[in-house]
Amino acid sequence: MSYPYEQPEGGRRRPSRVRRLLIAGASVAVLGLGAAAVMTHFEIPPFTDKGDPVSFGKSPAGGRAQQPAGSKALMPTGPEASFKNTMTLPDGTHVAVTELDGKKSGFKGKVWVWAPKEYDDPRYATSGFPVMIALPGGAGYPKNYWMGTDLGLQKNISQWYREGKGKPFLLAMPVLNPDTDDKGIYWDGSDIPGQPKMGTWLTEDVPDLMKANFRTVKSRDGWAFMGSSTGGFAGLKAVLKHPDKFKAVIASGPDIVPDSPLWKGHDKEKAENNPEVLAQQLIARKGPDVYLAFQVGTNESNKNTLPNVRKFISAYGKGPVHTDLNVIQGGKHNAATYVPAMGTSAIEFISKVMEGPVQ
Numbered sequence: 001m002s003y004p005y006e007q008p009e010g011g012r013r014r015p016s017r018v019r020r021l022l023i024a025g026a027s028v029a030v031l032g033l034g035a036a037a038v039m040t041h042f043e044i045p046p047f048t049d050k051g052d053p054v055s056f057g058k059s060p061a062g063g064r065a066q067q068p069a070g071s072k073a074l075m076p077t078g079p080e081a082s083f084k085n086t087m088t089l090p091d092g093t094h095v096a097v098t099e100l101d102g103k104k105s106g107f108k109g110k111v112w113v114w115a116p117k118e119y120d121d122p123r124y125a126t127s128g129f130p131v132m133i134a135l136p137g138g139a140g141y142p143k144n145y146w147m148g149t150d151l152g153l154q155k156n157i158s159q160w161y162r163e164g165k166g167k168p169f170l171l172a173m174p175v176l177n178p179d180t181d182d183k184g185i186y187w188d189g190s191d192i193p194g195q196p197k198m199g200t201w202l203t204e205d206v207p208d209l210m211k212a213n214f215r216t217v218k219s220r221d222g223w224a225f226m227g228s229s230t231g232g233f234a235g236l237k238a239v240l241k242h243p244d245k246f247k248a249v250i251a252s253g254p255d256i257v258p259d260s261p262l263w264k265g266h267d268k269e270k271a272e273n274n275p276e277v278l279a280q281q282l283i284a285r286k287g288p289d290v291y292l293a294f295q296v297g298t299n300e301s302n303k304n305t306l307p308n309v310r311k312f313i314s315a316y317g318k319g320p321v322h323t324d325l326n327v328i329q330g331g332k333h334n335a336a337t338y339v340p341a342m343g344t345s346a347i348e349f350i351s352k353v354m355e356g357p358v359q
Helices: 017-041 153-162 198-213 230-241 267-271 275-285 305-316 335-351
Strands: 083-088 094-101 108-114 131-135 170-174 223-228 248-252 290-299 321-332
Touching: 094 198, 108 198, 131 198, 131 230, 153 170, 153 335, 170 198, 198 230, 223 230, 223 335, 230 248, 230 275, 230 290, 248 335, 275 305, 275 321, 290 305, 290 335, 305 321, 321 335
Parallel strands: 131 170, 131 223, 223 248, 248 290, 290 321
Antiparallel strands: 083 094, 094 108, 108 170
């Protein structure tokens, strides 16, 4: 397209006023788009929804869904927590966070949550969804690294469901510890005498939060743990200690026995939180059945991890204690190893015995 030119004195042509206005307008538009991109990247309002309130308890049609008689689903019991959006995924789902004041543990800390896209599908408006409590390794405080999208847990949960491998799990991602462990102090996801009751926090307060705000499954068939490293130990122990509440766990690169220095002087309580002791007691009681999926890399930083897991499976993988082991060739002791590996066997192993969505 050509534009008229003005002929100034001296014979030199310059763009007409119309063209100058068009160029100026285009420049402003480009600058505006660039600024918007920058503001979005740095999460500067109004170009981000971070911090916006998020509600999970309402049905797509509005209002709270009513529970049919005889339903396996549990509708949100309330009170509704104050969730704030921390990120929006490409599929439109949200990772949100709340500060949970644990009524049973007395501990107050952050819990991140996520619901798959199916949760808002009108077809599932009165359906209860299974819950996976995802626990991190490392400090596990002040954040839970599963809440970020860089590890792809949320994306993979959705993909595995589409592929028929897994359930459309709701995710609860609480802090694992009440403080950092930079001095070698950690809490083994347990109620250590004289310490914050992190065992009660993980197995009672966090599930209560999910029941209050989401459509969940009434029975233990809709409740599982997943964790890596110390989070794997905590999840493993939780399922063995409370098989009436939880049915399965994916434990990646886990410790097998409690080893926090805070147990010193509390041998009785330490034994009560030892997966080996708990598994033996479960076998003696002949149930209920639990499903333990282990994942261990061949390049774990602790070379005893794989032998210890194999020893546990050999000794206790019988009767009501069902086990699966995925040895990840070349796998290291990190979440980037464990998430992709979950799709090869672990997620299917536990999903086969779990329920949800249920009416």
